[in-house]
Amino acid sequence: MEFLFDPNVAFVVLAAAFFTVIFALLTPGTGFLEILALILLTLVGYSVANMAVNPWAIVLLLAGVVLVIVALRRSWKWYFLAGSILSVIIGMLFVYKGAGSLLAMDPLLALFLSVGMGIFIWIMGHNTSAAFNLKPSSDPDQVIGLTGRALTDIAASGSVYVNGENWSAVANNRIPKGSQVVVLERTGLVLKVGIPEERKQNK
Incomplete structure (x- = not known):
């Protein structure tokens, strides 16, 4: 595992972990992305524990990650997103101490x-914000009561296919992948779903 102590490798793994975490949060319930994110974060933790690091950069990076997640989940202004991007990039660049140079990794x-x-986060943030601010041509709550299919196992969260679209979904009880689901509520871009029997009980 000594290859992880190479600043270039450590930086690439750190960046890969960040991308994977963001994708896992935007498409919950896939399983694969969550496992991959956990593996990459473990490797990042191992390299951080065995390399010279700048504590302030780690704090800045973690703060930036939180801000990015919030920015992608909410309809935030562009300057909040820009600030979160800057925080992540600066923190990531200076996590590992350079030996006699400003940056530990290759500048290129x-x-x-x-x-x-930066481009990736900006595009994701712009698209997410546009989705939140888009004035629908029809009532978005029309999906309530419709039935669909669970694309993943749904425990606290997951994904469903309803009315020709993929949605993030939450449920009170575990719903196995492939099960028929019914939409109970809609909050933003997230549907609360249950099994058809729950819909009948709530009537």
Whole structure:
């Protein structure tokens, strides 16, 4: 595992962990992304524990990650998203201490991943904000009462296919993948679903 102590490798793993965590949060219940994120975060923790790091950069990075998650979940203004991107990039660049240089990793690698990360977060934030602010041509609550199919196991959260679209979903009780579901409520882009029997009981 000594290859993880190479600043370039450690930086790539850190960036990969960040991307995977964001994707896992935006598409909950897949299982694969959650497991991959856990593995990558474990590798990041291992490298951080065995390399010279800047504590302030770790704090800045964690704060930036929280801000990015909130920015992607809410209809935030562009300057909040820009601030969260800046916080993540600066924190990530300076997590590992350089030996006699400002950056521990290769400058070109740092530039490439930083620009890519900034563009990725900005696009995701813009699309999410647009989805929240979009004035629907029809009543979005029309999905309530419709039936669909669970694309993943749904415990606290998961994904469902309803009315020709994929939705993030939550449920009070565990619903196995492939089960028929009925939409009980809608909150933003998240549906609360249950099994058809629950709909009958609530009437």
